[in-house]
Amino acid sequence: MMMNQSFVTELNRFADHYIKPYIVQWEAAGEYPQELHSMAGSEGILRLGHSDKDSLFRDTDSAVALVETLTAGGSQGLAMGLASYLVSLSALHQHNDGRFDAVIEQVLDGDATISLAITEPQAGSDIAAITTQAVPSAQQDEFLITGEKSYICGGLRANYFVVLAKYGDRETGQQEMGLFLVEREPGTVSGERIPTLGWQCLDVSSVRLEMARGRLIAGSQACFGTLKMMLKRERVNLAVMANSDARSLLDDSLIFAHKRQVHGAPLHNKQAILHHLAEMQLQISATSALVAQSVAALREGHLTDEAACVTKVNATRALDLVSSLGVQIFGARGCERGYLPERVFRDAKILSLGGGTTEVLQNIIGKSLIHSLTK
Numbered sequence: 001m002m003m004n005q006s007f008v009t010e011l012n013r014f015a016d017h018y019i020k021p022y023i024v025q026w027e028a029a030g031e032y033p034q035e036l037h038s039m040a041g042s043e044g045i046l047r048l049g050h051s052d053k054d055s056l057f058r059d060t061d062s063a064v065a066l067v068e069t070l071t072a073g074g075s076q077g078l079a080m081g082l083a084s085y086l087v088s089l090s091a092l093h094q095h096n097d098g099r100f101d102a103v104i105e106q107v108l109d110g111d112a113t114i115s116l117a118i119t120e121p122q123a124g125s126d127i128a129a130i131t132t133q134a135v136p137s138a139q140q141d142e143f144l145i146t147g148e149k150s151y152i153c154g155g156l157r158a159n160y161f162v163v164l165a166k167y168g169d170r171e172t173g174q175q176e177m178g179l180f181l182v183e184r185e186p187g188t189v190s191g192e193r194i195p196t197l198g199w200q201c202l203d204v205s206s207v208r209l210e211m212a213r214g215r216l217i218a219g220s221q222a223c224f225g226t227l228k229m230m231l232k233r234e235r236v237n238l239a240v241m242a243n244s245d246a247r248s249l250l251d252d253s254l255i256f257a258h259k260r261q262v263h264g265a266p267l268h269n270k271q272a273i274l275h276h277l278a279e280m281q282l283q284i285s286a287t288s289a290l291v292a293q294s295v296a297a298l299r300e301g302h303l304t305d306e307a308a309c310v311t312k313v314n315a316t317r318a319l320d321l322v323s324s325l326g327v328q329i330f331g332a333r334g335c336e337r338g339y340l341p342e343r344v345f346r347d348a349k350i351l352s353l354g355g356g357t358t359e360v361l362q363n364i365i366g367k368s369l370i371h372s373l374t375k
Helices: 005-018 023-029 035-042 053-058 060-073 076-083 085-094 101-108 220-259 271-300 305-335 340-351 358-373
Strands: 114-117 133-136 143-153 160-168 175-183 189-193 204-218
Touching: 005 035, 005 060, 023 076, 035 076, 053 085, 053 101, 060 076, 060 220, 060 271, 076 085, 076 220, 076 340, 085 101, 085 114, 085 160, 085 204, 085 220, 114 143, 143 160, 143 175, 160 204, 175 220, 204 220, 220 271, 220 305, 220 340, 271 305, 305 340, 305 358
Parallel strands: 114 160, 133 160
Antiparallel strands: 133 143, 143 204, 160 175, 175 204, 189 204
């Protein structure tokens, strides 16, 4: 599918007009306005410029452009808040059969938000250790879900959640893992914000479910296949965010090194600064190629778990180095709130944890290498 250029034009206009002038203010306030979802919905941004859902969920390039532009024009926290709906909705769309049309339309119109609720306080990235439990209710095709989820992006605002929980299969009685759609209702869903190092304008929160009503999206074996698909998309998105932030920081560092005068000469006259800038470019060039390769594989439907993990780990490692060098180039100003180097430096660490920690992803990569020997 070719990139929708009219969408890209509208997306850039949206970021320039509604995001860039306010992001420092939102970061300082600790949140961006909820109305931004409504605006993005009414202007077709959340639909990626498409009128039908099938085209929307096939359009990998426009989805990547959304994540990239929101990161470059705002922050990682804003990008997570405004663009992560695509990962959650992809699960609903895959198992829809008309059951989830109303929810999908609400989110795409900007009238509701949806959050992915997988991680738990004691389980971390270990899906097998999930304890959230779903039990059948008296209503057909409805479950009552109880448990606690942690580090949920947009969890305090979300109208809907895609929840990973254990449940007893109605036919076999065996404990299975399933993905459930839960709607926020008074008395059944509560939460509190978790203060975090970065992503300041996003409410990262813990969410408590108390007999919350949920509908099964994917159960048994379908759950793990769907979850793998979602995680691959999420890891590519995080790699795109890392690469976009690194590019933005390099651009700002080049301008600063040119304008900043030290002993009557531009800062870039210092050989050490040139080396820092060159190292930033080397890191970005390498990860840009990896990201482009993974996006193409995702578009064509053959992105492997290993490739997604390799891309995400490399992109976040590159951002770790680039963000450190950016602060070094800016000096004291690089540590000052309200400037890009300080924000990127804080946000960078979260990317190496979100979507599976570097160590978890290295396990997946290592096991894939060993598995290749037995083929």
